[in-house]
Amino acid sequence: MPVIPAIHERSADLLSIFEDLHRHPELGFEESRTAAVVADKLRSWGFDEVHTGIGTTGVVGILHGRGTRGGAGNRRVGVRADMDALPIEEASGVAYTSGNPGRMHACGHDGHTTMLLGAAQYLAASRGFAGTAVFVFQPAEEGLGGARRMLQEGLFERFPCDEIYGMHNQPTGKPGHATLRKGAALAGASFFDIHLRGRGSHAAMPHQARDVLVIGAYLIQQLQSIVSRNVRATDACVVSCTQFHTGSAYNVIPETATITGTIRFFSTDVRDLVQSRMRAICEGLALGHGIAIDVAFHEIFDVLLNDAELSDAYLAAAADVVGAGNVAEEDAPFMGSEDFADMLRRVPGSYLNLGHAGTVPLHNPAFVLDPDILPVGASIYARIIETRLPIDKEPTA
The missing domain is CATH 3.30.70.360 (Alpha-Beta Plaits)
Known part of the structure; x- marks a missing residue:
């Protein structure tokens, strides 16, 4: 898959981060170690601002792109990943299995966090965008109201976003197949x-x-x-x-x-x-x-509502990475739920599903996230920032 070359080169680093997070799963509002890993990485990569303790254990990183002509650099685009695990005893058999009894990343949030960190490292080095990228690492998605806690504590008042994007892995057996549904997408x-x-x-x-x-x-x-x-x-x-x-x-x-x-x-x-x-x-x-x-x-x-225009932009960004033949609009809504819906009630945006190898369902003790999608998801996150915050070209002489 044509992932961004600079991200592909760091695939081993992403795998290391992912396996570390998988070994140390933490339940909602208890993600202290995970949040510390995230914050330390962002600081080490030269983020302009790193804020912790938002919504108890949430982290927000602020990254400013290069200057731009025409004032477009005032725009702000958010990207979000969830960090919490589930109260499940792991039975996946992977070498990096959970070291916390009764705790498991059975929904892939360790992968989501890793993918967003991959995009963060790449964009911090390239600054290949205009305006501001807001990286939101959210706690407690699994039914505990982590998004609402962050919103109640002034997430978008402190860190305004013009639009925001999220992503979820799906064990569909179709690696790199990206889908979303416009309008009402999740229950x-x-x-x-x-x-x-x-x-x-x-x-x-x-x-x-x-x-x-x-x-x-x-x-x-x-x-x-x-x-x-x-x-x-x-x-x-x-x-x-x-x-x-x-x-x-x-x-x-x-x-x-x-x-x-x-x-x-x-x-x-x-x-x-x-x-x-x-x-x-x-x-x-x-x-x-x-x-x-x-x-x-x-x-x-809440019901998750994907903005139609921004969904088109998200699919286009994903197509840049996985190819136009691997992106599609879903015909039917999905009965699963996602508290990213709360953020989309405040800021327009879209939520994408990214398929990977394996068909053991989410929330199953034997679930395994295919690590090959880590650079793919990181590249999609990076491309939506680059395409929604483009740098104006200088006029030719």
């Missing part, structure tokens, strides 16, 4: 917690219990049928129960239970309908079985 997400309180008893005397295990199991079945019987087939929505916790002994019918999960949606009306039906089902079961059921919703992710 919004609402997380839920349901707490049941019944009456515990001896396992030999279930008639004395109000059995939250049985009621909870039935409730999960009811929740999973909401979409198929309440939401129009043409409106995309997914309800997934992902945790069910209850009981602690063989001979005790438990008194309490907790169910958690997510709602994925592209319309707030659909989200509100699903939440209303969930409340009604819980109220009915509580009344019918004589127990208490409490439901709480947490609005975690």
